[in-house]
Amino acid sequence: MASPQFLSSPAQTGSRPRLVVIGNGMAPGRALERLFEAAPDAYEVTIFNAEPRVNYDRIMLSPLLSGEKSFDEIVIHGDGWYVKHGVTLYKGAKIAAIDRAARTVTSDGGIVAGYDKLIIATGSVPIVIPVPGHDLPGVLTYRDLDDVQGMILAAQSRGRAVVIGGGLLGLEAAAGLNSRGMDVSVVHLMPTLMERQLDPAAGGLLKGALEARGIRVFTGANTKAIVGEARVSGVELAGGRVLPADLVVMAVGIRPNAALAQAAGLTVQRGIVVDDSMRTSDPGIFALGECAECAGQVYGLVAPLYEMANVVAAHLIGPTPARFQPSAVATKLKVTGINLFSAGDFSVGPGRQDAVLTDPASGVYRRVVLEDNRVAGCVFYGDTANSSWFFDLIRSRADISAIRETLIFGPSYGALDDAPAAVAASALRAA
Ligand SMILES: Cc1cc2nc3c(=O)[nH]c(=O)nc-3n(C[C@H](O)[C@H](O)[C@H](O)COP(=O)(O)OP(=O)(O)OC[C@H]3O[C@@H](n4cnc5c(N)ncnc54)[C@H](O)[C@@H]3O)c2cc1C
Known part of the structure; x- marks a missing residue:
């Protein structure tokens, strides 16, 4: 106490x-x-x-x-x-x-x-998956200053870290440990990273960017046990593969x-x-x-x-009519060098249309989801310029029919020569 x-x-x-x-x-x-x-x-x-x-x-x-x-x-x-x-x-x-x-x-x-x-x-x-070994020394969650201090201490050994969870927090922990010199693997249950915020295309680009930094990413991977005697020594996946680990960070939700x-x-x-x-x-x-x-x-x-x-x-x-009315939320990944933004509701559904712009050469992906001539949600990877403009359109529920054709290029788009150079595909397609 x-x-x-x-x-x-x-x-x-x-x-x-x-x-x-x-x-x-x-x-x-x-x-x-x-x-x-x-x-x-x-x-x-x-x-x-x-x-x-x-x-x-x-x-x-x-x-x-x-x-x-x-x-x-x-x-x-x-x-x-x-x-x-x-x-x-x-x-x-x-x-x-x-x-x-x-x-x-x-x-x-x-x-x-x-x-x-x-x-x-x-x-x-923080949610702790109750697998065998979850309470071994060397297993941390990611919630407060004590957790960060524990990770910084563990990183001094420049050993191996396994982060369980490929959501916002898990990936930020993985990038932070990687930048402190640890050999980092991410284990994620779902087929794509940050699936609650990103669609599979943007999730795939993100995975590539993390791998380019030397972070190993295992998607569709289920943690079976955390192994070790006096302290953690690895993470065993369903299927039997063991990833060696001196530090395990569980970031699987709250x-x-x-x-x-x-x-x-x-x-x-x-x-x-x-x-x-x-x-x-x-x-x-x-x-x-x-x-x-x-x-x-x-x-x-x-x-x-x-x-x-x-x-x-x-x-x-004092007496007031003030009432809580939640508005759309936006997410950014706070990893230097990775630009990623998503906001609103970008799920696929009847009556919804996607405006998509991809530029594989420069790793740019922009998807804006339209419903009833309004922006319901957006996902930007690589180029997050104008994200606040799109976020305002989501929150204001503005009618975008007048700018629908050029919407994907952002607010300053007035002529074709303002568009990004190597646009591989730009399409309005029915969901
Ligand atoms: C690593 C990390 C990155 C994040 N990044 C983002 C982001 O990019 N964007 C974003 O919007 N949000 C982000 N979040 C989420 C955001 O930080 C939280 O939504 C927000 O801090 C929650 O605030 P809160 O006041 O509700 O609770 P908390 O900040 O969790 O505060 C609760 C406090 O209550 C104390 N407490 C609990 N029980 C008791 C008790 N019985 N008696 C006394 N004290 C008690 C706890 O110790 C704690 O200090 C992030 C969170 C984390 C952990």
Whole structure:
């Protein structure tokens, strides 16, 4: 059990309502920023964070792993921010129980704090495939600073790493370990990489680019066991092949961290169920971020979590019609030298058409999915210029019929000589 520390004085019972926040990730950090901008003195705020540190940009863990950023550069709110706003932050203090009748939370170190309003923002937990050997030393997940520090330490040996999972996080971990001199293999269950964000054509280009860096990629590969005695020594695939490994990183997905809320009797399905004002089944308790489930959806990218944060802040400030209305999300792979962008819904379906541009010589692939003369989604590999323009078209649901013929070339396309030189195929084809 981590011994709790506190930064500023413990919360005193004063005249202001007490706001307690469980979790100190990006989502509640944004909600508190909005609250302090509009109503700096409205609440006496106390935060409990299981991680022994301030709020940092989790998205930037990959540049930290690859050595492109330092931890100081990815801190969102340094210690001074909490002091400035009179926030009591307990670091390394995990909340073990919520007593809804008494309106208190209790940390695993025995700190008890009363609340008038409570925000649960416990994020997600990484999924660990329960194969034999999953708990051997040398097997890590990829979620927080401790995981990155473990990987950086392991990479000092310049040994062999196997990353299980060929999604966004797994590939960023693989590229980071590769850039730190490890011999890296990626094992992915599905036939193509990042299949949730990319179509097979773009996934194939991505695989080629990773292999060109010396990263081995095994698609359609099922992990049967993690092998080793005192620590990990390899990953055994279904079929019997063993990939030697000094480090294994499991990056196979996340699930909302909702156990605390469930134990407190709140309604939980995949995540903590909230209405569109982010209230849980107890109206005095909000849930926010990856732990929350709204209209049957849970979220794993930060943009919709920030929209949730704005809604929670508005409701904390006073009566408001603010409601959470998720918009389309976009993904980029944060691997230097690999340009990849996808946004919206690019699944194949009746009534949908693809505008596709490929340039195999330069490794460019652009696919825009149209439905009812609107852009439903897009996937760009190699050339991600104008991606924000396309993303705006998706979010605004603008009618593109007037520019349909030239849409694929982007906003500045006015004449053929603006088009990329070696276009091998450009076609509008029925899905
Ligand atoms: C390596 C990596 C790369 C990513 N890249 C991208 C990207 O490119 N784009 C993007 O949009 N998103 C990305 N994400 C996802 C994004 O970081 C998350 O969606 C976002 O950080 C989630 O914020 P959150 O506040 O909901 O939860 P978290 O940031 O997970 O914070 C939850 C916090 O609550 C604490 N906690 C949990 N239980 C308790 C408890 N009982 N008591 C007290 N504290 C508790 C945890 O320790 C944790 O600090 C990435 C994530 C990772 C890990």
